[in-house]
Amino acid sequence: MxxxxxxxxxxxxxxxxxxxxxxxxxxxHSWLAQLARQRAQVCVAAVQSQFGDPASDLLSQILASFGVRPTGLDPEGLMAVGTRQANQAAVLDLLLQAGYPAQGWATWVADLFDAADRNLAPKASHxxxxxxxxxxxxxxxxxxxxxxxxxxxxxxxxxxxxxxxxxxxxxxxxxxxxxxxxxxxxxxxxxxxxxxxxxxxxxxxxxxxxxxxxxxxxxxxxxxxxxxxxxxxxxxxxxxxxxxxxxxxxxxxxxxxxx
Incomplete structure (x- = not known):
């Protein structure tokens, strides 16, 4: 050996x-932090479009669930170590806790992630x-x-x-x-x-x-x-x-x- x-x-x-x-x-890490912000923003915008103004702290809650801190990305957070599915599940949990209806959200969040990802594609080049x-x-x-x-x-x-x-x-x-x-x-x-x-x-x-x-x-x-x-x-x-x-x-x- x-x-x-x-x-x-x-x-x-x-x-x-x-x-x-x-x-x-x-x-x-810097690209993942940027992607996390894009995903959080499109999710909050979708909630606002569908249901009106969301809770004022929804954006910060989503970012925190991704592991985005004021100082940057938590190397142990979901964006750094988790799968795409784990990050989507974190958003779904927050939306359900906030009282939004569960039906259709899994597909919706997946589509919103896709939209955010396209803004920063291709990943490898970044x-x-x-x-x-x-x-x-x-x-x-x-x-x-x-x-x-x-x-x-x-x-x-x-x-x-x-x-x-x-x-x-x-x-x-x-x-x-x-x-x-x-x-x-x-x-x-x-x-x-x-x-x-x-x-x-x-x-x-x-x-x-x-x-x-x-x-x-x-x-x-x-x-x-x-x-x-x-x-x-x-x-x-x-x-x-x-x-x-x-x-x-x-x-x-x-x-x-x-x-």
Whole structure:
């Protein structure tokens, strides 16, 4: 098995690294915050058009449910770590709590999200890789280590990101999340990806930017979790076994025992 150093500390018995996308490989937080505001605004405008003036705090409530704070996007919030369906469900819950009729709202909110998304499309062009990402993936690919990407984003957006920035050649397998999939931190999608990579989950290390990614590693019985940190716009995830300050902190070692 390949052996790695991470931040000067060894990681032994590793077959694969599986990376989160948004906030880990892709610099997406500012775009996600902008998208959250667009979605919240179109939802409030639709309520106003259909039912008259909504409660004065409806916009702020929707933004808070998405994890948008005055200082920016919460890296542990729904927009950062949740699926599209989870964000839609948060809006539906707020509308039902406010007393609006339930019938038809699920389809309506989905359509409103689509309208907001079109204003900021295509996503990939607005969410470039963090500095050094391609060099890291090339370095890892040059070893016999398997490299995977597992994201709560849709398969379409995962593929578009990898294709847009020429990263597909350096990735052995990737997995997005469809509406009927059990999302992270449930380990089902990780197990599916590991099967395609022909590696054991117990010999796979997860690299991510949220507690959801750490919990995924725990739920799957993975070899550990590496957290990104301040260079990615957030403090290290609590409980991470290893912490990156820069992609150069990950170094591949030749096979053999650690000194």
């Amino acid at each position: 390949i052996k790695l150093w991470c931040g000067g500390r060894p990681i032994s018995a590793v077959e694969a690294l599986v990376f989160d996308k948004d906030g880990t490989l892709a610099n997406s 969410t470039p890789p963090f500095r050094g990402t391609q060099a890291l993936l090339e370095r890892l690919q040059a070893s016999s280590l398997k490299v995977g990407v597992l994201s709560s984003d849709s398969p379409m957006h995962v593929e578009a990101f990898l294709q847009t920035y020429g990263l597909m050649a350096w990735v052995d397998g990737w997995q997005g999340t469809n509406p009927d999939d059990r999302p992270k931190p449930h380990p089902a999608l990780l197990y599916r990806l590991c099967d395609r990579l022909a590696v054991s989950p117990q010999a796979t290390v997860i690299v991510g930017d949220s507690g959801v990614d750490r919990q995924l590693a725990l739920n799957a019985g993975a070899a550990g979790f590496i957290s990104v940190s301040e260079a990615w716009g957030r403090p290290a995830v609590e409980g991470a076994e290893w912490v990156l300050t820069d992609w150069d902190d990950l170094q591949v070692l030749p096979a053999g025992p650690f000194a």
